[in-house]
Amino acid sequence: MHSNFLGNILTINLSKIAENYATIQQQLSYRTDIGAVVKSNAYGIGAKEITTFLNALGCKQFFVSTWQEGVEIRSVTDELIYVLHGIDDPKITTIYIEQNLTPVLNHLGQIALWNQVGREQKHKVKAMLNLETGLGRIGLDGSELRQLLARPELIEYIDITYIMSHLACAEQYSHPQNRAQLATFRELFGLFTEKKASLANSAATFLGQDYHFDLVRIGCALFGINPSSHLTINPMQSVVELQGYILQHKIIEKDQNIGYRALHRAKKGDKFFILSCGYVDGYSRFMSDKGFCYAHGKFLPIVGIVGMDMTIVDASALPEALFYATNHVELLGKNISIDDVGKYANNIGYELIITKFNNKLKRIYTNA
Amino acid sequence: MHSNFLGNILTINLSKIAENYATIQQQLSYRTDIGAVVKSNAYGIGAKEITTFLNALGCKQFFVSTWQEGVEIRSVTDELIYVLHGIDDPKITTIYIEQNLTPVLNHLGQIALWNQVGREQKHKVKAMLNLETGLGRIGLDGSELRQLLARPELIEYIDITYIMSHLACAEQYSHPQNRAQLATFRELFGLFTEKKASLANSAATFLGQDYHFDLVRIGCALFGINPSSHLTINPMQSVVELQGYILQHKIIEKDQNIGYRALHRAKKGDKFFILSCGYVDGYSRFMSDKGFCYAHGKFLPIVGIVGMDMTIVDASALPEALFYATNHVELLGKNISIDDVGKYANNIGYELIITKFNNKLKRIYTNA
Numbered sequence: 016m017h018s019n020f021l022g023n024i025l026t027i028n029l030s031k032i033a034e035n036y037a038t039i040q041q042q043l044s045y046r047t048d049i050g051a052v053v054k055s056n057a058y059g060i061g062a063k064e065i066t067t068f069l070n071a072l073g074c075k076q077f078f079v080s081t082w083q084e085g086v087e088i089r090s091v092t093d094e095l096i097y098v099l100h101g102i103d104d105p106k107i108t109t110i111y112i113e114q115n116l117t118p119v120l121n122h123l124g125q126i127a128l129w130n131q132v133g134r135e136q137k138h139k140v141k142a143m144l145n146l147e148t149g150l151g152r153i154g155l156d157g158s159e160l161r162q163l164l165a166r167p168e169l170i171e172y173i174d175i176t177y178i179m180s181h182l183a184c185a186e187q188y189s190h191p192q193n194r195a196q197l198a199t200f201r202e203l204f205g206l207f208t209e210k211k212a213s214l215a216n217s218a219a220t221f222l223g224q225d226y227h228f229d230l231v232r233i234g235c236a237l238f239g240i241n242p243s244s245h246l247t248i249n250p251m252q253s254v255v256e257l258q259g260y261i262l263q264h265k266i267i268e269k270d271q272n273i274g275y276r277a278l279h280r281a282k283k284g285d286k287f288f289i290l291s292c293g294y295v296d297g298y299s300r301f302m303s304d305k306g307f308c309y310a311h312g313k314f315l316p317i318v319g320i321v322g323m324d325m326t327i328v329d330a331s332a333l334p335e336a337l338f339y340a341t342n343h344v345e346l347l348g349k350n351i352s353i354d355d356v357g358k359y360a361n362n363i364g365y366e367l368i369i370t371k372f373n374n375k376l377k378r379i380y381t382n383a
Numbered sequence: 384m385h386s387n388f389l390g391n392i393l394t395i396n397l398s399k400i401a402e403n404y405a406t407i408q409q410q411l412s413y414r415t416d417i418g419a420v421v422k423s424n425a426y427g428i429g430a431k432e433i434t435t436f437l438n439a440l441g442c443k444q445f446f447v448s449t450w451q452e453g454v455e456i457r458s459v460t461d462e463l464i465y466v467l468h469g470i471d472d473p474k475i476t477t478i479y480i481e482q483n484l485t486p487v488l489n490h491l492g493q494i495a496l497w498n499q500v501g502r503e504q505k506h507k508v509k510a511m512l513n514l515e516t517g518l519g520r521i522g523l524d525g526s527e528l529r530q531l532l533a534r535p536e537l538i539e540y541i542d543i544t545y546i547m548s549h550l551a552c553a554e555q556y557s558h559p560q561n562r563a564q565l566a567t568f569r570e571l572f573g574l575f576t577e578k579k580a581s582l583a584n585s586a587a588t589f590l591g592q593d594y595h596f597d598l599v600r601i602g603c604a605l606f607g608i609n610p611s612s613h614l615t616i617n618p619m620q621s622v623v624e625l626q627g628y629i630l631q632h633k634i635i636e637k638d639q640n641i642g643y644r645a646l647h648r649a650k651k652g653d654k655f656f657i658l659s660c661g662y663v664d665g666y667s668r669f670m671s672d673k674g675f676c677y678a679h680g681k682f683l684p685i686v687g688i689v690g691m692d693m694t695i696v697d698a699s700a701l702p703e704a705l706f707y708a709t710n711h712v713e714l715l716g717k718n719i720s721i722d723d724v725g726k727y728a729n730n731i732g733y734e735l736i737i738t739k740f741n742n743k744l745k746r747i748y749t750n751a
Contacts, residue, residue, distance in 0.1 A: 021472040022449075055663040055691055080692045081390075081659075083743065100630055100659055100692075104389040122631050151641030151649060152693060153631045153657050159430055183645050192645045262468055263490050263521045273519030277551050277560045281519060289450075289521050291468055295423040295738050323738065324448045324468075325520060370663050370691065371739070375451065 023292045024258040024343065025376040027060055029068050030383060031252040035237050036072055038250055042220055047227040048078035050213070052234030054084060054099065059297070059370040060238055060255065064380050067091045069237075078232055084106060085116040095176075097143055100153075101125040108132045112140075119143040119179065121153040123162070126169060134170025143177045143213070148199040149192055150183040157203060164206055177213045178204050185218035187225075195221060217242035221250075238369060241354055249354055255281035255369060256348030257376075259292035259308065259313055259326065264339055274319020278304070285340050286330045288315075290346075293324040297372035298346055301360035302326075309350040310341055346382055391660045392626040392711065393744040395428055398751060399620040403605050404440055406618055407691050410588055415595040418444035418581070418655060420602030422452060422467065423681065427665070427738040428606055428623065432748050435459045437605075439525035440627075446600055450475060451483040463544075466512055468521075469493040476500045480508075481497050487511040487547065489521040491530070494537060501540025511545045511581070516567040517560055518551040523573060532574055545581045545598055553594075556613035561590060585610035589618075609722055617722055623737060629693065632707055639744030642687020642695055646672070654698045654706050657681075658714075661692040665740035668716055669728035670694075677718040678709055708716035 034313055039049055051074050057065040066077055066088045072282065076095045079085045085096045095117055100127055102111060102118040111118065118143045120126045133140040147154030153162065163169055184190035185364045197214070204212050212228035217236035219226045221243045236242040241249035265287045273279040273287065281287070290308075294300040296320060306317040312331040330338055347368070356368055407417055419442050425433040434456045435689040436697055442464045447453045453464045463485055470479060470486040470493055479486065480500065488494045488510050501508040505666055515522030523531065548568045552558035565582070572580050580596035585604035587594045589611045604610040609617035635654040641647040641655065649655070658676075662668040666689060674685040696704055713719055721737065 058691075081743065103630070147633075149640060149645070150643070151633075151635075151639060151647075151655070151687075152690075152695060156636060158636055183640065183643050184692065187644065190645070192640065197615070262471070265515075265519075267519075268524060268526055271519060272517060272551065275518070275551050277517075277558070278557065279519075295427075319519075322520075323426075327520060375449065 016371045019197060019261075020377055021342065022260045023290075023296055023376050024256075024260075024379060025372055026256040026258070026348075026381060027064070028254055028256070028381055028383070029064075030381075031239065031254045032065065032068060032237055033052040033072060034252045035239065035254070036069065036074070036233075038252075039099065039220060039231070039233050039236060042224075043227055043231065044224060044254070046229065046330075047224075048076065048230045049074055050078055050097070050230050050232045051237060052078040052216070052232050053088060054078060054080040054200065055370055056084075058234060058238050059372045061378065061380070062088050063091045065237075070094060076230065082110055082114075082116055086110065086114050089116070095141075101145075102128055112136065117141045117143065117176070119145050120173075122155060123146045123159055123169070126163065126173070130170060130172045136172075137175040139172050141174045141176050143179050144175050146178060146180045146200065146203050149196040150181050156182060160203055160206065174257075175207075175210055177211045178207055179213040179230075179232075181216065181341045182214065182219050182226075185216060185222060186244050188222065188243055193219070193226075196323045202337040221246065224230070233379065236342070239353055240369070249352070253348070253352050255353075255372075257292075257298065257346040257372070258343040258348070259290035260343055260348045261288045261341060262291040262325070264341075265289060266338075275322070276320065278320075281320050282291075284331075286335070287318070288328040288341070288344060290326040290328060290344065291324060292346065293322045293326055295323045295373055296370075296376055297325060299356070299360055299368060299371070302356070306356065306359040307351065309345040309348075310343075311337055314350075315344065357375075388626045388628075388745055390630075390708070391658075391664055391744050392624075392747060393665075393740055394624040394626070394716075394747045395432070395750060396543070396622055396624070396749055396751070397432075398749075399607065399622045400433065400436065400605055401440060402620045403607065403622070404437065404442070407585075407588060407599070407601050407604060410592075411595055411599065412592060414597065415592075416444065416598045416635040417442060418446055418465070418600045419605060420446040420584070420600050421456060422446060422448040423738055424452075426434055426602060426606050427740045427747070429746065430456050431459045433475070433605075438462060444598065446602075449534040450478055450482075450484055454478065454482050457482045457484070462511075469513075470497055480504065483488070485509045485511065485544070487513050488541075489513045490523060491527055491537070494531065498540045504540075507540050507542040509544050511543045511547050512543050514546060514568065516548040516571065516572050517564040518549050520549070522548060524747070525567075528571055528574065543575075543578055545579045546575055547581040547598075547600075549584065550582065550587050550594075553584060553590060554610070554612050556590065556611055561587070561594075565594060578717050589614065603671045607721060608737070617720070619718050621716070623721075623740075625660075625666065625714040627658035627666065627714045627718070628711055629656045629709060630659040630693070632709075633657060634703075643690065646688075647686050652699075654701065654711060656685070656696040656698045656709070658694040658696060658712065660714065661690045661694055662739075663691045663741055664744055666694060667728055667739070669723070672725070674724065674727040675719065677713040677716075678711075679705055682713065682718075691712060692716070
């Protein structure tokens with residue numbers, strides 16, 4: 016606890032990211048590399064800090080969604096940066112060249128644009144090629160791919176580093192679509208010679224080595240999320256701790272309602288913490304009347320509706336001296352995992368938890 | 384439509400904020416002023432831009448939650464800035480003085496600290512005093528207030544500008560707690576002489592002039608949110624438009640599953656837009672399989688689970704030429720109001736919509 020700071024604190028434990036990186040490596044054979052997915056500000060954790068740290072760990076390939084995100088992490092790494100959304104705008108091709116960003120090409124229009132860039136550069140430019148194998152999202156489908164292969168001049172100036180695709184159901188271990196997409200990917204990938212392949216995200220990495228190929232693309236698992244529904248014990252270490260700052264300590268003088276819409280009835284003597292942390296800071300509104308926080312060995316319930324920047328906690332379980340001596344409560348951390356928070360909120364999914372941390376929070380990166 | 388920009392666009396229509404400001408003014412008598420609540424980056428809309436604009440409209444009092452937010456808007460206004468969370472940390476009192484930030488004092492500890500600041504300044508320092516009248520959150524309760532009034536030396540160096548409180552149930556027009564809190568507030572406010580008072584937020588402003596006193600504090604209504612459950616037609620103008628950029632146009636070649644978990648079955652010939660906009664950008668994940676977007680006179684359904692930065696739309700209703708000619712769809716705007724989006728998502732509340740816009744979105748401020 017950094018209880019001297021009188022505000023909310025988000026602590027990111029880099030050593031846990033290193034442990035998660037090692038856990039992923041243990042799943043892989045020697046021939047498979049790890050690419051780190053640091054899009055969306057590294058899922059809210061901090062793209063520059065995480066890229067710097069993973070780079071030092073030996074990670075040599077990074078994935079972002081947009082060129083703006085690519086430019087941001089280019090300031091901290093010289094390694095390969097892939098832009099998952101590709102390249103659409105002829106006006107920004109110079110940024111890709113100057114910043115050495117490598118697009119993932121998702122359709123024939125993007126391929127034509129990037130091939131033209133290579134022609135102008137008078138040498139081949141690197142790209143990854145994304146195939147649509149059943150997710151129904153971005154990527155070339157089979158007929159576009161055959162069209163492409165029939166006309167090699169379309170990719171004359173492109174050096175394809177990897178052929179990739181993305182699974183729809185990788186979190187569901189036994190879903191038949193996983194093997195179906197694997198078969199489709201193998202078939203389409205077989206149309207190329209001497210290329211490398213990438214199919215697996217975090218969840219698919221835990222489907223087994225059939226899915227690994229040459230590169231796995233790891234995002235959520237690095238940041239402590241359980242990557243698969245069949246793993247009842249999360250193999251990943253929790254990376255983030257969120258400590259809510261107590262703005263006011265309140266002992267009820269006479270019975271009264273508490274919180275918006277007057278839904279909670281408090282009795283004389285009940286103790287409450289009013290936290291300066293709410294849904295805008297990244298503490299989910301779905302914790303309203305459902306969540307718990309932790310302090311001094313006690314799980315304390317969230318009372319009423321989580322506000323924009325305030326949350327009420329019933330701290331009656333704490334003796335008075337300890338109650339007044341407390342500056343922060345744990346909203347997420349050693350005692351309350353991301354999985355716990357997800358369960359409090361009817362399994363809303365980790366996305367609504369870790370990606371929403373606000374830049375108002377004080378961020379501490381530790382490697383302890 | 385700014386269809387030349389190949390990315391997501393958030394348009395903030397300042398003239399609609401001016402209309403909403405005028406609508407609020409029409410509710411008020413000549414003796415009541417408007418204070419603008421621009422906490423949380425003006426509910427995600429942009430604190431500096433909104434403060435600048437409202438200042439020019441004549442607004443002379445602004446509310447933020449934290450001193451950091453206060454410092455941000457001090458760079459664009461010379462008017463009064465109130466910090467709702469008050470002041471806790473003796474180490475940052477100099478920031479309050481240098482930046483001319485006025486705390487809302489919520490308990491005796493904050494009062495003691497601010498009184499000490501005045502003593503050191505050798506003159507009275509301004510503050511608002513927050514009373515707890517039934518919300519059960521921050522603020523002095525009756526006994527603390529009487530303690531304070533019995534010992535005037537506790538506020539010897541404080542110039543109290545307003546006595547304020549906050550209602551728990553103002554959105555519920557007929558809730559008995561509204562009148563109960565009003566009575567409590569009147570009673571406690573009556574203990575002061577020659578002070579001004581502020582009780583109403585946006586919702587309470589629509590409870591009638593009894594609730595207005597000298598200052599109303601308006602946040603959500605300025606930004607287009609319906610402030611009260613009894614107003615079946617939202618009296619506020621919609622302020623924001625979100626246009627999702629189409630990353631890929633996809634016509635299905637043979638029947639296939641679409642989206643994560645393979646929940647949607649698409650038929651040959653179905654048309655889909657893949658948007659480069661997802662929940663990290665502020666498009667709610669609760670739109671998954673429920674929401675609609677709008678293009679060319681058609682309401683097009685969101686298909687499958689809204690991803691971190693991608694969303695799939697069934698655009699089969701559009702003829703092929705128009706389908707391919709479209710770069711953006713309206714996710715929020717003239718045809719899809721915030722209230723509509725709230726309904727699509729089981730009335731999750733506006734908070735999850737407008738406060739979550741990401742800084743990855745291109746923002747355009749217009750006054751048309």
